[in-house]
Amino acid sequence: MTQSVVVQVGQCGNQVGCRFWDLALREHAHVNKKGLYDEALSSFFRNVDSRESDGGACAVGGRIQHLKARAVLVDMEEGVVNEILQGPLREVFDSTQLLTDVSGSGNNWAVGHMTYGSAYREQIVDKLRKAAEHCDCLQCFFLIHSMGGGTGSGLGTRVLSLLEEEFPEVCRIVASIYPSAEDDVVTSPYNSVLAMRELTEHADCVLPVENQSLVDIVNKIKQMSHGGKPGSAIKRDSAVISGQGGLSGPEKPFDAMNNIVANLLLNITSSARFDGSLNMDLNEIAMNLVPFPRLHYLVPSLTPLYTLSDVSVPTRRLDQMFSDAFSKDHQLIRADPKRSLYLACALMVRGNVQVSDLRRNIERLKPSLPFISWNQEGWKTGLCSVPPVGHSHSLLALANNTCVKPTFMELRERFTKLYRKKAHLHHYLHVEGMEQSFFSEAVSSLSSLIEEYDHLDATKGRLMPDAPRLSIAR
Template sequence: MTQSVVVQVGQCGNQVGCRFWDLALREHAHVNKKGLYDEALSSFFRNVESRRSDRGACVVSGRIQQLKARAVLVDMEEGVVNEILQGPLREVFDSTQLLTDVSGSGNNWAAGHLTYGSTYREQIVDKLRKAAEHCDCLQCFFLIHSMGGGTGSGLGTRVLGLLEDEFPDVCRIVTSIYPSEEDDVVTSPYNSVLAMRELTEHADCVLPVENQSLVDIVNKIKLMSHGVKPSSMIKRDSTVISTQGGLSGAEKPFDAMNNIVANLLLNITSSARFEGSLNMDLNEIAMNLVPFPRLHYLVPSLTPLYTLADVNVPTRRLDQMFSDAFSKDHQLIRADPKHSLYLACALMVRGNVLVSDLRRNIERLRPSLPFVSWNQEGWKTGLCSIPPVGHSHSLLALANNTCVKPTFLELKERFTKLYKKKAHLHHYLHVEGMEQSFFTEALASLSSLIEEYHHLDATKTRLTPDTPRLSMAR
């Protein structure tokens, strides 16, 4: 059995990560009624002997064991990590795998990447190594961070570089939360573009998620739950409803947004945590979806978002789930992949879905999806038998698609507006080791990435009726 380690950096990364662990425990408890430590649990949890029976406890050979998350938590402010340690998941995290400071990065990529990155380098490497040593067969690192703040963007990408240095052969999948255009951090365009260069150079796969898309989805969920369609009410046990995500205190406005990202992580890790007739190895994501090393930004879409399916799923509703996965309303960035070029696509299905239904829906949808001419059969599929709690089935689609280009263009424009005026630049240049060349090189890297997507877009051609039939990737 392979294991993976989750690395949470910054306020956003730790809040999303905490919600992931909360929901993951809930899924395992739903399946593992006797609370026994098994192979499924070992993929993301290890067990240590305990005298207490707190949240996350299980039984091994008649003894109470405490599950410990295979996680490293890093933040340069204490608030969120302290909140986690006071919440219901406090026993799930190993205190030796936490790293905090008190002053924060001041929304400054340079402070996070250079100052804290240098100060805490050895401690971070030590914690990463210890997490890896607890794994029998380390398969993947999942890094969760935001792009707009200082710690998430700066220290988060510094940790990514350390992962590549220390574990060059272990897959690095990054979930990056991009700020909205109305972000209240004025320097977020600087932080995001500086971080983008690191993501492009050091990640194997990046799952970009936009705050504005999360806001839009949460608003739609609220609309559905307020009785617009009585049959579409969101039930209390739905995984899209926030239950404070394992944190203490009152629910916050962004908790529901964090839940959606946590559900993305639940789905992408499901085949590593549970059995399935067509399970997808995490390493296969990069192998099958990234034909060019720099173009590794995979657009995620998640369904169902608004309704809980019946136990016996009618074919029509199952087909609708596949159609929704390619609808812009279900994308976690504001993009419409059906009007852009696909380089590859993965469908990760959970629940009681037949392989024949999977094949049939791909055949049904494929003619409407413009694939690059040399990879028109570029599909990867995964089928995990265990659905999310409260659902009978779910689907995560990961599209390597040129539709990310407008998001990157908008980010470049926001960066350029600030940089032309040299606004706030002095805050960065006062940081030891930071030079103006960091900005010009980051902008050049982003411009080059956009140009690569643009070049592919220019090759887009219509699919013809005699396109070769799909051959399922395995």
């Protein structure tokens, strides 16, 4: 059985991670009624016998002694991590998994990447190694961070490069939360573009999630729940609204948004955590969906995003779920894949769904989805038998599509507006190790990425003789 480690960096990364662990425990408790430590649990949790001084893991198949998340939590402020340690999830983590400071990164990528990255390098590597040593067969690192602040963008991408250095053979999947144009952090365009270069160079796959898309989804659900129509009330145990997510106190404004991202991670890891007739190995995501090494940004789309409280309303047809997965309302990034070019696509289905249902819907949808000429059959599918709690089935679509280009162009434009005025540059250049060339190199890397997507769009996906391409596994 393979295991994965979740690395949470910064305030946003730790809040999202917290929601993930809460929901993952609920799913396992829902399925594992006898409280046995089984292979499904071992994929993301260790079983520690508290009587053993060395904290050794119990044998698979034994009773659960004490579950510990396979995670490393890093933040340069103490607030969120302390909240987690005082909340319902406090027993799931121990001090060897945590790394905090008190002053924060001041919304400055350079402070996170250079100052804290250098000061805490050995401690971070030590915690990552310890987490890896507890795995029999380490398959993947999931990094969760945001792009707009200082710790998530700066230290988060420093951790990413350390993962590549220390564990070059282990897959690195990154969930990155992108700021909206109205972000209240004035330096977020700098932080995001500096982080983009690191993501392009060091990640195997990036799942970009836009704050604005999350806001739009949550607002739409609120409108539905207050619409007064029969059956439109949202069930309390829905995917979006699910208790405190391991944090104490009342629901916070970002809880529902963080929960959507946590559900993305639940779905992408479902095949690793539960059995299915067509399980998808996490390594296969990068292997099958990334034909060009740098073009590894996958547009995530989730359905359903909520549960209706009126159980008398007929369950939506399975076919509708597949259609929804390709509609803009269910994407976690504002983009239009149907007007752009698909390089590959993965469908990860949970619940009582047959392979024949999958194939039928792919055939039905294919004519409306413009695929690159040399990869018309570029579909990867996974079937997990266990649905999310409160749903009969769910679907996560991951599209490698050139439609991410406008998001990157908009980011570059916001960066350029600041950079032309040299606004706030001195805050970065005062940081030891930071040079102005970092800015020009980062925006050059982003422009190069945009050009690569442009090139594919312009050629309608015909493979040029000099284009470097990885072989696509079938």
